[in-house]
Amino acid sequence: MATAEQIKALLKSHADQDDQRFYSIALQVAAKEARKGHHKLASDLKATIERSQKAAKSLNVAPPKPTPLVQQPKGDLKGLLELTHCTARKNDLVLSEEVGERLDQVLLEQRQKSRLAQFGLSPRRKLLFTGSPGTGKTLSAAVLASELKLPLYTIVLDNLITRFMGETAAKLRLIFDHIKQTRAVYLFDEFDAIGTQRGATNDVGEIRRVLNSFLLFVEQDTSESVILAATNHPELLDKALYRRFDDIIQFEKPDQAQIRQLIENRLSAFDTEALAWEEVIKGANGLSSADVTRACEDAAKEAVLHYDAKITTALITKAVHRRQSGKQ
Structure with a gap:
């Protein structure tokens, strides 16, 4: 019969409405029974799974699709924002209990923002993700977007930062105008590229102006979008940034x-x-x-x-x- 881990995985995939994973694990159980010589049971399990898959197809059952017919940015925003329609699910994440709970809290507050508003409260929506590469920061951004049925826009920092005085700040203003007009999840990945401490030995004047502009724009932002900044090097960030975020979540290996x-x-x-x-x-x-x-x-x-x-x-x-x- 199925192992305890397989039973737990079956229940979890069912709760998450992840049919593909559910069928995959069920087929594993059938294969295991066949190896044990329980051919009748294995055959019955496989037939049941196949019938369920056919029934789902006949009903045109498909996973929910993320919001809107949103198109890739055009005009002045082309090259600054990269649009992704996310399909990542919560069960794709393997995180510590604390980080999982904090992301769940963000989702809950976003889904219940109308109820919070009745009491003059606002949901968390400005988040800073820190942690070494590959620990789940970018995937978590995709999951938040998918779970909230919102598009994900990643800010292309290479195209944002220019050598011409004032031009980068103007581009940043365009991005925050888009944040205000289009509700979505916006990810500033590798955020230390613009969030470096002012006064650092390698400080560049244009970067300092960009940071000052970002601090101003993010503080003034009252949109319904979710703004995420992710960095592998939190020690490089200017201390003034931390108080601009509603929550700082540290990802671990x-x-x-x-x-x-x-x-x-x-x-x-x-x-x-x-x-x-x-x-x-x-x-x-x-x-x-x-x-x-x-x-x-x-x-x-x-x-x-x-x-x-x-x-x-x-x-x-x-x-x-x-x-x-x-x-x-």
């Missing part, structure tokens, strides 16, 4: 439990029951969530192409070791 969850999520289509988890987790310790996921993908490809789709401890530890070596 995954702990042992999170590493296992990441691996199980990414390899849900494979049988992972026989893995030597202690060895696998020990090998992956210190990697970012993104690196753990990529190592799983490397191992999965090798398993499919060379080992009859059988995932082994050796395959995963080899893939993890390559990622660890790449960090050095």
